[in-house]
Amino acid sequence: MLRPALFSFLVFIALPSIAQAQDVAARCAKIGNDDKERPIPAALVPQARQVFGFSKDTPNAFIRNGTSYRCMGGKTWLCNVGANLVCGKANASKSLPGAAAFCKDNPGSDMIPMAATGHDTIYEWKCVGPNAQILRQSAAVDPRGFIAENWKPLE
Template sequence: MVKTIFIALLLVFGILAVPSARAAGYCAAHPNEDALHALPMALVPAAQAAFGLHGLSTAQTRRMTVTRCMGGKVYACFIGANLPCGKANKARNLPAATDWCENNPNADFVPAYISGHDSVYAWRCRFGLPVHVGPPAVLDQRGFFKCYWKNLG
């Protein structure tokens, strides 16, 4: 009986460890892969811990989390509401913001649905032209928003 349980545990943990090792191995071979990938099943607990998603189901966590490789390590981003997991938009000229500011010449802000949630800048209108305000968002070495990505190892 003990031997059966031991073998069952080895199989379960062995099977769970393979995808995690595979993800780590993939990132070791592709150290700066910017393409976003689905969260491997074996990394669900690590992602839930990193993002505080303890009440979220495994399926929801996998559906709402993407991974990529940076520096040979696996990084994850929880998509959430309006969180840009893709590369940041560093453009200093936004045609949609220009249009918005023509109609709202002194608006205190340009809504994110106009400027894009992926813009590194906060925008406002001054005399009918869009201007960015404040410092740009902090990006990681690959051009993604640093605050949304967690190192899973």
């Protein structure tokens, strides 16, 4: 059984976190769309853990530091950065300076690495002679211009 003082302390600590999570949901419901990525409050860490499938051993700080939220359609959406995952807006440009430079140095290459194209491109690229060319679209874009598979709705 918890002592009254300890119980009061735990409630005092938990209430601001619950309020933070509710504030994020209420904010998104009110404004509808906001493309600015913001760090998640501590209260959203358990939901981010579940949405992205992190194990119970994954430190909360790791999840919080790598996860951001934004508002789309009145809902809260989460993204967790990774080695090749970007949370920023997608690059749908059909001409990339990095890809062009790569092809000048590597004419005829059947692929252009993300180090040259950037991780935010929605296309796979190849070199046709010294010219960069789109091979295929590799990622879908959501209605706000972000790579759709990187963002998960918070239910």
